[in-house]
Amino acid sequence: MVFRTQKIIASLALAGVVAGCASTPPNVQSISSTANPTTEIEKTEMMLNDARSKQVDVLSPENFTDASKALQKAKEKKEKNKSNEDILEQVSYSRAWLEQANAKAEIAKMSVGSDITDAREGAMKAGAPKFFPKEWDKNGKELEKITHAAEKGNLKPSDKRGEDIVKRYRELERMSVSQAYLGTAKDNLDVAKKDGADKNAPKSYSMALMKYENAEKMIMADPRNTNAIARASQDATRESQHLMDVTRKVNAGNSEDLVLMAERQQRQISNLRSEYSSTEQELQQVQTEAERRRMELEKQQALLNRAQVLRSQLKPNEAEVFTENGKLMVRLKGLQFPSAQSTLGPKNQALLNKVESALPGVTPSKIIIEGHTDSTGNPAANQLLSEKRAQAVENYLVSRGTISVDKVEAIGRGDAEPVSDNSTQHGRAQNRRIDLVIETE
Incomplete structure (x- = not known):
């Protein structure tokens, strides 16, 4: 870990990135006064949006904020019809701060872990801010402390807590996927168990629990295998709803075996009805075709006559x-x-x-x-x-x-x-x- 810190510090020095923030950004590249302010503002807006999509606003928050503020000043100056030089100066400041933000975001990723952006984005897409807002906010604040420190050249917090933050985002993703796909099944299982399903309807409870655990294992293995997770979760939800139904009937005075036997008999009757309906439809189709052929033959015979x-x-x-x-x-x-x-x-x-x-x-x-x-x-x-x-x-x-x-x-x-x-x-x-x-x- 010490070696990695030394390597990153060396990278900082080589990149010429200074710690802390100044009132004027370093390495400002002036923009020609003949440039169109509207075009340059729009171009910079796109650059900021692209950086935001790469989570630069999270990995280098101070520099990214300064870049956004400078661009906002450029827009205000344009609205007030200030000179092109004044407007373009703020645009150049925005780009310089953004360049600083991009550089420090890369350093932050090296320090915290190169997969921090993937882990955070996965948790966000899975719905972590909605399902687990406290945990999401807590992890976000921890990451913010680390990235603020990294912007000032202090990489010790990221060395110490970076890997843990990545792991927590990964765990938040799995928890959120589970909540999204298996929330209903989990609630049904909890209610059924509270109503004594594990003792009074053990067969149905074991089946529902097995389906739920199978889906959970799939999520733990790969929370982004959405098609397989969706199928397994639908199976688990359907089985948990069946458990709820069996538990109600058992608690009404029936034995689980009697309830399950009645269900089997009902399925047999339904299957027979379905088969009968299919046979009836096939017979109707045969009769319809025979009638069509009869009418066609009669028509042909009449024509021959x-x-x-x-x-x-x-x-x-x-x-x-x-x-x-x-x-x-x-x-x-x-x-x-x-x-x-x-x-x-x-x-x-x-x-x-x-x-x-x-x-x-x-x-x-x-x-x-x-x-x-x-x-x-x-x-x-x-x-x-x-x-x-x-x-x-x-x-x-x-x-x-x-x-x-x-x-x-x-x-x-x-x-x-x-x-x-x-x-x-x-x-x-x-x-x-x-x-x-x-x-x-």
């Missing part, structure tokens, strides 16, 4: 009738257009008359008339031609009065969806076609 109605009234060489994606498809094979034309001749009109007569039997809710071309010519021209062909069919069917105009839509597909080989004359003739896509009610 409608397809058969159309098929029976149109010859195979006139139209191909099939179902696709829940819709009726009528490919009018007998309705063909000469190349590059959209005019409906007598033969095409005769076929459309048959289609019109058959449509009421399938109760259409909407008919999409798709016009198609072969691949001869320009694609853009083919698109326009397919639209004209579809529109010609729509106009003819609507003019007959059987189909309402709001139930029909004409669409051109161009040459994008051939059904035959465009390299042959026969194939191209088949591609110049009209398809009816019928949605039924």
Whole structure:
């Protein structure tokens, strides 16, 4: 310990840090009068905040206080519209005091122990100021005495009490974590024991105590292993609440064995109910799926029946009738257009008359008339031609009065969806076609 003190004193001498505080800080670095006072004040404020986060205000309190006071004077001078030189002089004083504070904070850490800041911060984050205010204040005052002495060059107090202060902060952290996570469980155990739980409900008491002690051991081993501590503490709290419940029932005239047996039976009943509920839900899901499939099959069968109605009234060489994606498809094979034309001749009109007569039997809710071309010519021209062909069919069917105009839509597909080989004359003739896509009610 003596060797460490001598080493630190040597560090003090080498650093040129003088003991005590003067009215003017040492090593003042002047700031150019052309600097912006607002910017320099803000920059110094950030430097102070950074030092505070490193606990320099605790490890070198006098110097840090002087730095803060000097910065406050700079702000006051700025508010009073004093000269830039006066304002920046106080800012330079603040930085000099802060530099002194940083240097002495490092010396204090060497003297008290390099992990003093970690120990103090751990206790603070764990809630020591709230859970154990007296102990926190007492330790803080002890640390303040040591750091004040260190600022004046006296390192004997830190040599003597530094390690003990670090240990007390570590202990405060563990105590605070225990209070935060296990406070309810501890209170429940104390109340239950006061009510005779250790004698009248020994099984439940032993279990609750074991869960509590397991969580305590975890905290003692590593108070910052929060996830594991949280799980163990929840387990301990739940078991302590169970102990309270068992103790009340035992004190009401029941034996612990009877109370625990009743709980087991209740759990069995609850499990059975849960299993029954799950089975019921699964059965309901199966029934729902079966009903959905039944309805889908009925819908498909109804569509097939409608397809058969159309098929029976149109010859195979006139139209191909099939179902696709829940819709009726009528490919009018007998309705063909000469190349590059959209005019409906007598033969095409005769076929459309048959289609019109058959449509009421399938109760259409909407008919999409798709016009198609072969691949001869320009694609853009083919698109326009397919639209004209579809529109010609729509106009003819609507003019007959059987189909309402709001139930029909004409669409051109161009040459994008051939059904035959465009390299042959026969194939191209088949591609110049009209398809009816019928949605039924």
